[in-house]
Amino acid sequence: xxxxxxxxxxxxxxxxxxxxxxxxxxxxxxxxxxxxxxxxxxxxxxxxxxxxxxxxxxxxxxxxxxxxxxxxxxxxxxxxxxxxxxxxxxxxxxxxxxxxxxxxxxxxxxxxxxxxxxxxxxxxxxxxxxxxxxxxxxxxxxxxxxxxxxxxxxxxxxxxxxxxxxxxxxxxxxxxxxxxxxxxxxxxxxxxxxxxxxxxxxxxxxxxxxxxxxxxxxxxxxxxxxxxxxxxxxxxxxxxxxxxxxxxxxxxxxxxxxxxxxxxxxxxxxxxxxxxxxxxxxxxxxxxxxxxxxxxxxxxxxxxxxxxxxxxxxxxxxxxxxxxxxxxxxxxxxxxx
DNA sequence: ATTCCACCGGAATAGCGGGATA
DNA sequence: TATCCCGCTATTCCGGTGGAAT
Numbered sequence: 001x002x003x004x005x006x007x008x009x010x011x012x013x014x015x016x017x018x019x020x021x022x023x024x025x026x027x028x029x030x031x032x033x034x035x036x037x038x039x040x041x042x043x044x045x046x047x048x049x050x051x052x053x054x055x056x057x058x059x060x061x062x063x064x065x066x067x068x069x070x071x072x073x074x075x076x077x078x079x080x081x082x083x084x085x086x087x088x089x090x091x092x093x094x095x096x097x098x099x100x101x102x103x104x105x106x107x108x109x110x111x112x113x114x115x116x117x118x119x120x121x122x123x124x125x126x127x128x129x130x131x132x133x134x135x136x137x138x139x140x141x142x143x144x145x146x147x148x149x150x151x152x153x154x155x156x157x158x159x160x161x162x163x164x165x166x167x168x169x170x171x172x173x174x175x176x177x178x179x180x181x182x183x184x185x186x187x188x189x190x191x192x193x194x195x196x197x198x199x200x201x202x203x204x205x206x207x208x209x210x211x212x213x214x215x216x217x218x219x220x221x222x223x224x225x226x227x228x229x230x231x232x233x234x235x236x237x238x239x240x241x242x243x244x245x246x247x248x249x250x251x252x253x254x255x256x257x258x259x260x261x262x263x264x265x266x267x268x269x270x271x272x273x274x275x276x277x278x279x280x281x282x283x284x285x286x287x288x289x290x291x292x293x294x295x296x297x298x299x300x301x302x303x304x305x306x307x308x309x310x311x312x313x314x315x316x317x318x319x320x321x322x323x324x325x326x327x328x329x330x331x332x333x334x335x336x337x
Numbered sequence: 338a339t340t341c342c343a344c345c346g347g348a349a350t351a352g353c354g355g356g357a358t359a
Numbered sequence: 360t361a362t363c364c365c366g367c368t369a370t371t372c373c374g375g376t377g378g379a380a381t
Binding site (some may be wrong): 104322326 | 363367369370371372375377378379
C-alpha cells in the first residue's frame with residue numbers, strides 16, 4: 001500500500017509547492033540580495049499551524065542554494081532551542097564549528113565564533129520564533145552582516161510583544177509574508193500529490209480525500225497526518241485500499257495522537273496540573289494551587305506553577321479565561337483549534 | 338465611584354549538575 | 360583530585376492591574 005513513506009512525513013519538502021507560488025516568490029525576492037553578496041532584509045513568515053510556513057522556507061532556501069551553493073542554512077526550532085546559548089550553538093553546529101564547544105563555554109565565545117566564521121552568507125531559520133525566551137540573539141544576528149534571519153511565527157503581534165525595544169526597532173523594517181489557511185480544495189490537491197508519490201494507485205478515492213481535507217480544517221499537517229494514519233492502519237489490517245471505516249477512526253485518532261504526544265512531553269508536575277484541571281473542568285488559581293500542594297510530595301512554588309501553566313497554554317492544552325483576579329483555567333477541547 | 342487585593346509575569350538571584358582545567 | 364565556570368531551573372521579590380467588593 002505504502003510506496004514511499006517519506007512523502008507522508010511531516011518534514012517532507014515537496015519538489016513543487018502547491019498553492020503557495022506568490023508566497024514563495026515573495027520570500028525568494030526578499031533573499032535575492034544574497035545572490036549578489038548583499039545582505040537581505042530580515043524575512044518573516046506568519047500564519048497559523050499547518051499552512052506551510054516551514055515548508056516554503058525549506059523549499060525556497062533549497063532553491064536558493066541551487067543558485068548559490070556556498071550559502072549555508074541553519075534551521076533552529078525555538079520550541080527546543082529557546083536560549084541565546086542554544087540558538088547560537090545550533091547555528092555553529094550547522095556550520096560544523098561546534099565540535100569543541102562544551103558546557104563551560106561562555107555564550108560570548110559562541111557569538112565570537114559566529115562573528116569570526118568566514119564571510120560566506122548564513123541564513124538562520126528560526127521556526128516558532130515566538131517561543132524564544134532570550135530575544136537578544138536576534139540582535140546578535142542583526143549585528144552580523146553575513147547572517148540573515150528568517151523568522152517564522154503564528155502571529156505578528158505576539159512575536160513582537162516580547163521583543164525588547166532594541167530588537168523591536170531593528171526588526172520593524174523587514175519583509176513579511178502572510179499565509180492563509182488552505183481551502184478544502186487546496187488541501188485535496190496537496191493530498192492528491194502526496195498520494196500519487198507515496199501510495200499505490202487506487203488505494204484512496206477523491207471523496208475520501210475530500211473528507212480528510214474537511215476534517216483537517218485548513219491544517220495541512222493534520223490532513224497529511226490523517227492520510228498517514230489511515231494508510232498504516234489499512235496495511236496493518238491487510239487491506240488492499242483505505243476503507244471509509246478506517247478513515248472514520250483515523251480522523252479523530254490523528255488529533256488525539258498529537259495531543260497525547262504533547263501531554264507525554266510534559267514534566268510530572270505539569271501533568272499533575274493538567275489532570276487537576278481536567279478533573280475539575282474549570283478551576284480558579286487558588287483552588288488549583290491548593291489541590292496541587294496536597295497532591296504532590298515536594299510542591300513547587302506558585303510562581304513556578306504559573307510558568308508551567310503559561311507553557312501549557314502555549315501548547316494549546318489548556319485555556320486561561322480572564323486576565324488577573326477572577327481568572328480560571330480549563331482544558332482546551334480539540335474543536336477549539 | 339472608589340478601594341481593595343488576587344493574580345500575573347518581569348527581573349534578579351541562588352543552587353545545581355556537569356564538563357574543563359590545573 | 361579539587362576547583363572553576365558555565366547555563367539552566369526554580370525561587371524570591373515585587374510592581375502593575377483587572378475585576379470584585381464596598
